[in-house]
Amino acid sequence: MRLIAENLGGERGGELLFSGLHFAVSSGEALMVTGPNGSGKSTLLRIIAGLLVQAEGMLRLEGAPAAFEGLAAAAHYLGHLNAMKPVLSVDENLHFWQSFNGRGQYSIAEALEHVSLGEIGHLPFGYLSTGQKRRVSIARLLVSERPVWLLDEPTAGLDKASETQFTGLMRGHLTSGGIIVAATHLPLGLEGSKELALGAAS
């Protein structure tokens, strides 16, 4: 499985943020997108997720498993927002995304265990702290199966221990043949990951 971008360009509000990007990420590889604020990291991820249209160039996923046709269908997107309803409990939120996106390798209880939140499934999502909310959002990646993970500042709000734990989860995903594209300012602790530096918005 390979995620390939050729001559990719992205714009936001009519202004070209980046152009002529070339990269290829294969199964088991991670691509770290770095760059200063406003350089187009989030825009690039949203283009890969199919939520924005690229200004130019080509983007394709080769050799994806038959169950996942098209790049958007094969990708998990973890954006700045957690996509959870504050009035529903953590279990209800995850159960909804699991039924909507398809069952994955882990059950909800197991996924919560993997982010050390095994005890709080019954609480409304709105009661959790910022870091706990982020961890529930990470658990969403585990309850449904997707080969490509698109992570936008995934560790925002996480403490050191949770960061390490999340690095472990990412490693597990890469070992099982997944692809990770992450926009980040902080090193995520993945050895041998590729890096794509976007220039400053000038």
Place this chain on the structure above:
Amino acid sequence: MGALFLRDVRLGLRAGGGALVGILFFLAVIAVVPFGVGPDLKLLARIGAAMLWIGALLATLLGLDRLFQADRDDGSLDLLIMASDRHMLALTILVKCLAHWIVSVLPLVIASPLLGLFMNMEAAAIGATALTLLVGTPAITLIGAVGAAVAVSLPRGGLLVSVIILPLTIPVLIFGVSASYGAVEDPAPFLAPFLILAAITLFFAVLGPIAAAAALRSSAD
């Protein structure tokens, strides 16, 4: 899809869902009409069906702007759009509309016979009005989905949504009211306007979600 339906119904019923706002508004509108019109029972009975329909129409418009905005605010909308290879986006929207209708609009239909008593309507007129509301209000929700999708990125799009879709809901109002009158006034037909009303609902059940899906896709930023 069943999960999405259950989630939206739950969200609507829990605190802050706003399901009660519509019915309180409906109650307030109908309750003040007899005070405004005066104690002319014949006049009240004659305008009863029209007042119920206007009240229900406005109450239905109330909560529509939140149909997609709540999902956009917490990022769920992105994921619903991304899943469109698995669940066709138009179908997702149809399910959301259905859940919204059951939580916020169906109570209006159920309350309408009681409010019909306020208007001194006879039993046949009350029954016909409730029936036309049952058949016609889904069309308002489905048309509203288009407006809600167009205005989804506007922080205060509530009134705008109502203004955008109000002209499109006029046919629903006209045929709904004329079918209600047809049931009690002798020369006026009931079945013809009622069938047209049903046709409008079916028409927008197809066109509304497709148009809303197109609007949501192009509004992603």
